[in-house]
Amino acid sequence: MTSESVQPMSGPSRRAVVAAAGAAGLTVALTACGSDDKASGSSTEQGAGGGAVLAKTSDIPEGGGKIFKDEKVVVSQPTAGEYKAFSTVCTHRDCPMVDLKDDIISCTCHGSQFSVLDGSVKKDPAVKPLEAKQISVNGDSITLA
Incomplete structure (x- = not known):
């Protein structure tokens, strides 16, 4: 060996x-x-508080709202100068919602409808209101917190 x-x-x-x-x-x-x-194709900018600038106040119709699909949020203006934001995820089965007419956002999965002015359920099968989201208005910019 x-x-x-x-x-x-x-x-x-x-x-x-x-x-x-x-x-x-x-x-x-x-x-x-x-x-x-900007490189990823998003049109949002940084706001003063570090959040994403969603829109100008003039972009949100009084008594209605505007959906921001990428951020999964809808911003509304219930009365002049008052802005609110809610999730666009349906509380019934978590479907994304992108159908907005006047002040009603509708879920195409099962037909639930919600008010974008206060997040309340307007038509079932959903029973829980939309989740409120934090926004801030600084000058004419609406920023997602």
Whole structure:
């Protein structure tokens, strides 16, 4: 029987490979977190409070509202100068809602309807009102908090 010396394999160690994979993953995550909204196709800007500027106050009709599909929110103006925001996710089965006529937002999944002025249910099967969202108005900009 002959004795041979065993040479370690050349190349990176397992520890170096795992560390490099972790660093690559971290780089991807940080790049995604730091992406510019304008580069991703979003039309929102940063507001004074750090939230996304959704619209100008003049974009929201009095007694009605406007849906912001990407943000899953509807902003309304129940009375002149008063602005409210609600989720556009139906409280019945979590369907996204994009059908807005006058002051009623409708769910195409099961037919629920809600008032965009106060979030209340106008037609079942939903029984819970829309979730209120925080917005702020600064000058003529409406910002999602």
